[in-house]
Amino acid sequence: MMRSKKLTWALALPALALIFIFMILPITNMVEMSFRTPGSSEPFGDDYTFMHYTRILGDGYYWGVLWRSLSTAGIVTLLCLIVSYPIAWHLSRAKGFKAVFLYACIASPLMTGVLVRNFGWMIVAALNGPLNESLMALGIIERPLRLLFTQSLVILALVHVFVPFMVLPINNALRNIPQSLTEASASMGASRYQVFRDIILPLSFPGIQPGVILVYVLAVAAYVTPALLGGQMVSYMPTLIIGELTGTFQWPFGSALAIVLSVSTVLIVVLFTRLTWKLNERARA
């Protein structure tokens, strides 16, 4: 028995080493950095201080940016879920070539580089861009809308790229629901809506939960899209952090902002997991 335990550790070693080198070390480094004093000629000083945290938590501006980041990510996640569920449903019913084709379509946003994709959005959403022109041609609007550098465009672009992360786990969960369950509930008198509400939706929760967490975390951390499509008028936490780290070279303050964002995100994910734990536990067949 001892030997098999040793073997288990040996097999886990590469993964543990990887996690240590690329996660534990950098995070420890960043936490340490966030307590450093600001430097004058260097990015950081020699002493330790709480001043960065008191500054962030004592300033309504940072609270506002934090709230904007977390709430935008929340809206992105919700819209993503609403858009993705029907797609996941169709995907879970598809077979053979149709399924492969649908997978490819769903993954297509990920096949474009992040810069190219966002520059694409800039062209699409420009004042005289195709989006405005089509809306005018359809008679929905009379004058071009200012779409670029708005929060709505940031949300739209993030939903677009995160849909696959929501669709795939939900599709998986839906595929795992045996058809006989739907038939059984129908034979007991359930309408299509009741079958969905009582059987399909709760049993797809083991797919909804990871999808929501994945998309939320990705949306909170998104940098390029808010930076390019959000404009200079509003800040999001990632753009603020990168500004401190590479613009003004305030490494300790930038690190403290990053830690605040990480901790808030983790708290929200933990809260979400706790709230939905029961739902998930039951559906896990």
Added chain:
Amino acid sequence: MTTVEVKNLRKSYNDFLALDGVSLTAESGQLVTLLGPSGCGKSTTLRCLAGFHEPNGGDILVDGESILNVPSNRRKFGVVFQNYALFPHMTVAENIGYGLRLQKCSKSEIETRVFDVMKLVRLTGLEDRLPREISGGQQQRVALARALVLKPRLLLLDEPLANLDARLRDEVRWLIRDLQQQSGITAFYVTHDQSEAMAMSDMVAVMKAGRVAQFATPREIYQKPTERYVADFTGEANFLTANSVKPIGEGRYAVHVAGADIEVDGVPGLPDSAAAELLLRPESLSLVTTGEAATFEGEVIKCAFLGASLHCEIALPEGGRLKLTAPPNHAVSVGDRVGVAIDLSHVWLMPEVAP
């Protein structure tokens, strides 16, 4: 109560003809079994009855009215699935009460009815367990209770015992039959197990490639099959080619079989010198000393002691082999020349394939 009439039901998937004109009837309170190997159309027939499949032709009448346009959630049929199809996220009590909740029954009514039916299928005490926390036999009884609690017009059972071990299968089989008879519910039962079919059913439909080969009582399909396929599927059987078949009355024939001239019962309407086979079930044959009342004589080529009986196989000089069961203490061994007597009231003449 409910009568069911299935009329010339047809169903095809792409190129595959699953049902090729299935006709059946169930009188009120009867248990009708659809028996056959996999792919014979028995499950498809049941799924058409349940409303999960739409047939391409034919009709299903329940109490004289066609139900083809009634969706499955309005048919009020109870369905028990082979894999039980219990809702994994609901407790046993929630599973059983689900249909009542849909009917907007009061909370107290749901509670009493769930409690009563759980007592009936001996599940009391398991109300708050999840399906994955109970045994296969218990899951099977939850599935049964869930169908029965709604007092369905018709009970449809799709191989409900296939996933149970032998001992449990026997127990649940009698439970199903008892409950069905007590409540007087008309039921359709799909199985590929002939002993299950024989033991439980009022009527058995033996199915073959999307058609009903024979629809009759268990006794008739065993003793008076319409063709070799049915005889083969319903139990151990010996077949001997019958020559110079001559009708001598309604369903009565004189035949020449393996060197013997005998008079036997058979499928009515066989013409003069029809190509036919004689069915001899092992239990209608007995070992005797040669010469004495022996109809056939032959050589023992296999002999196996099974405790309660002796199974022998005998080769006839004219060709053909006979399997038979003898009393356990009968002194016989391989290579012996023996005589075989037949109980003429238990042999049956039939065509190889029904016309």
